[in-house]
Amino acid sequence: MAKQMTIHLRVWRQAGPEAPGRLVDYTVTEANEHMSFLELLDVLNEQLIGKGQDPVEFDSDCREGICGSCGLMVGGIAHGPQRRTAVCQLHMRSFKDGDTITVEPWRARAFPIIRDLVVDRSAFDRIIVAGGYVSVTTGGAPDANALPIRKHEADEAMDYAACIGCGACVAACPNGSASLFTAAKIAHLELLPQGRVESERRTMAMVDQMAAEGFGDCSNHAECEAVCPKGISVAGIARMRRAYMKGVFAG
Amino acid sequence: MTSSGSLLLKALVSPVGRKVLTGITGAGLVIFVIIHMAGNLTYLLPGSDPYNLYAHKLMSFGWGLYVLEIGLATFFLLHAIIGVSIFVRKRRARPKGYKLYKSAGGASRMGLSSRSMIYTGIILLVFLVFHLISFKFGPDVGDGYVAIIKGEEVRDLHRLMTEKFKGPLYAFGYPVIMILLGLHMRHGVWSAMQSLGLTNPRITPIVYPLGLIMGAGVAVGFIVVPLTIYFTPV
Numbered sequence: 474m475a476k477q478m479t480i481h482l483r484v485w486r487q488a489g490p491e492a493p494g495r496l497v498d499y500t501v502t503e504a505n506e507h508m509s510f511l512e513l514l515d516v517l518n519e520q521l522i523g524k525g526q527d528p529v530e531f532d533s534d535c536r537e538g539i540c541g542s543c544g545l546m547v548g549g550i551a552h553g554p555q556r557r558t559a560v561c562q563l564h565m566r567s568f569k570d571g572d573t574i575t576v577e578p579w580r581a582r583a584f585p586i587i588r589d590l591v592v593d594r595s596a597f598d599r600i601i602v603a604g605g606y607v608s609v610t611t612g613g614a615p616d617a618n619a620l621p622i623r624k625h626e627a628d629e630a631m632d633y634a635a636c637i638g639c640g641a642c643v644a645a646c647p648n649g650s651a652s653l654f655t656a657a658k659i660a661h662l663e664l665l666p667q668g669r670v671e672s673e674r675r676t677m678a679m680v681d682q683m684a685a686e687g688f689g690d691c692s693n694h695a696e697c698e699a700v701c702p703k704g705i706s707v708a709g710i711a712r713m714r715r716a717y718m719k720g721v722f723a724g
Numbered sequence: 725m726t727s728s729g730s731l732l733l734k735a736l737v738s739p740v741g742r743k744v745l746t747g748i749t750g751a752g753l754v755i756f757v758i759i760h761m762a763g764n765l766t767y768l769l770p771g772s773d774p775y776n777l778y779a780h781k782l783m784s785f786g787w788g789l790y791v792l793e794i795g796l797a798t799f800f801l802l803h804a805i806i807g808v809s810i811f812v813r814k815r816r817a818r819p820k821g822y823k824l825y826k827s828a829g830g831a832s833r834m835g836l837s838s839r840s841m842i843y844t845g846i847i848l849l850v851f852l853v854f855h856l857i858s859f860k861f862g863p864d865v866g867d868g869y870v871a872i873i874k875g876e877e878v879r880d881l882h883r884l885m886t887e888k889f890k891g892p893l894y895a896f897g898y899p900v901i902m903i904l905l906g907l908h909m910r911h912g913v914w915s916a917m918q919s920l921g922l923t924n925p926r927i928t929p930i931v932y933p934l935g936l937i938m939g940a941g942v943a944v945g946f947i948v949v950p951l952t953i954y955f956t957p958v
Contacts, residue, residue: 485823496823549826556830575824582817645828647839648810649817650739680740689817690739690810692838693915699832707831707918708925715921717740721731 475505478565480513481573484529487586494586496575506566510553511536511543513565514576530589538562538702541637544644545590546577551641551700559639559702579644583651583686594640596686597654603682604675605658607668626664633661635703642697642705648689653697655683656709663716673720680717742806747919749803750912754938756796757905761945768952772882776871780878804849811842833932837911837939844908851901858888886953895954899947906943910935 479502487494501517508516511533518528534542538559545560547553553563568574576590584592634657642653659676662668668675695707735741763782767775783789827834863869864879871880888894913935917923923931 483823546822546824549822549824550828554828556828577822577824580818580820580822582819647834648814652739680738684737684739687817688739689814690742692810692814692841693743693911693918694832694834694838696827696832696834699828699830699834704831706925708923708928711918711921711923713921714740714744714919717738718744718921721734721741 475507476566476570478504478506478568478570480504480565480568481571482513482517483573483575484517484590485577486529486589487578489588490585496577504565506564508565509536509561510545510547510563510565511561530587530591532591533561536561539637541639544579544592544639544641546575546579546644548574551579551645552639552702556699557702557704559637562702579640581640581643581649581688583649583688584640584643592640594638596688597638597640597651599686600651600655600679600682601658604671604678605662607662608671609667611667620666622665630661630664633657633664633705633709636661636701636705637703639702641700641702643688645696645700646689646691647694647696648692650691650697651683651686651688652691652710652713653701653705653707655679656707656713657705659716660709660712663712672716673723676713676716677720680713736806742810743919745802746806746810747916749799749806750916751920752796752799753803754909754913754916756799757909757942757946758938761942764949765945767882767885767949772871772880773873775882775885776878776880777873779881780873780876783879800849800852804845807842807845833911833914835911837907837935838915841908841911844904847901847904848908858894859884885949889950889953890958892954895950898950902943902946905946906939909939909942913938 479500482499482501483496484499485494486497499517499520501513501520503516504513511531514529514531521528531545532542534540536543538561541559543559543561544552547560547563552558552560553567555563555567578584578586578590579592579594580586581592583596584594586592636654636657638654640654643649643651646652659672659679662675663672691710693707693710698705698707732745735745763778766778769775785792859881862884865877869880869883870877871882872878889898914923914928914932915935917931918928
């Protein structure tokens with residue numbers, strides 16, 4: 474038998490991008506420990522719809538922690554209190570019966586609120602468009618091991634490629650910086666031979682776009698790494714800076 | 725134009741360039757405070773000669789000293805200007821804050837030191853102005869602060885130090901500021917290394933505690949002299 478729980482929620486409600494928002498209190502009595510946090514919101518929404526009220530808008534898609542759609546500030550922490558977990562994989566067993574949980578959207582000028590907990594993260598897309606790709610003709614799928622890549626480099630590239638672009642790094646950063654996202658995208662390409670050739674040009678273009686989108690500066694708080702559902706290391710940010718300096722001095 | 729001036733301008737407008745500049749200037753200032761602290765400790769040697777001699781040697785660098793001073797002033801100003809601009813941009817990047825915000829702990833390096841950089845930095849800058857007025861531009865040979873070392877007249881900085889730190893405002897005010905300097909360095913040392921791309925997952929666990937050791941060491945080194953002066957009976 475799953476343990477039944479009563480959860481009090483304080484949810485940010487905002488009717489539209491320009492509308493003033495506020496925290497609204499709700500209570501869900503039929504929560505249980507095996508529910509994900511998003512399922513708890515689903516239950517809340519059924520309650521609200523039943524009463525003829527507008528449901529709480531939030532983003533989600535795969536609900537298995539890999540698509541990067543979901544993202545909420547849960548109890549003041551991006552994706553909630555459990556480490557390396559997207560909010561869709563955060564289960565109610567991480568909370569106590571009777572807890573009051575504050576739920577807010579990601580807050581950054583570059584991530585404008587669309588409604589309630591939904592934000593527009595297309596700024597990330599534009600950073601990718603600025604240079605997050607490899608522009609050589611790769612042809613068909615190469616034979617396995619045709620291009621030797623050292624094991625530790627392949628592993629490190631994979632660690633950075635694990636970024637799902639959820640935006641938790643920006644949300645948790647006291648400065649609203651997108652450095653961890655941008656660095657992860659730069660690093661996973663830079664570590665592989667196909668991506669290395671364009672590394673400096675790519676880094677400078679993506680960093681410039683990051684600034685143009687209105688993200689803040691990095692202050693090395695490393696809070697981003699702490700909340701990242703994929704545990705991406707701020708070592709990537711150091712790597713981005715090295716590539717950037719190389720780019721500047723290469724002209 | 726690919727002069728160093730345009731390179732500096734380019735770096736100043738880029739979020740990564742700003743970090744690199746903050747790191748370079750910060751590292752330079754750390755080296756400066758360590759040398760300054762070591763110099764101050766000569767006060768503790770017996771008699772007034774060692775300290776006055778040290779100060780005199782420094783002053784006799786001539787034009788080299790001016791170059792160093794201009795370089796140092798440039799580092800201070802760049803460091804401060806970029807620091808303030810990072811703070812301004814941070815406010816702009818999140819115009820509406822969270823109702824509830826907490827650190828996730830774990831890998832986070834966020835804490836009192838990292839969150840207070842702008843405040844400790846501004847206090848240190850204001851302190852610097854008063855500090856320079858008190859000592860660098862304080863009473864000199866012409867005002868009767870003369871010591872004779874090997875028949876040569878030198879500025880009696882030892883006497884000025886002693887007089888200043890006999891007063892409780894200096895004796896206890898300076899240590900408070902130096903604790904703030906230590907706090908600034910606690911995050912600053914690691915942050916500078918990270919900003920210059922000198923870190924990786926292997927060395928970060930060594931570099932991060934280094935900030936605490938260096939911050940605490942510099943603070944203690946600077947605090948010892950004022951307290952010794954205050955508590956030493958005349």
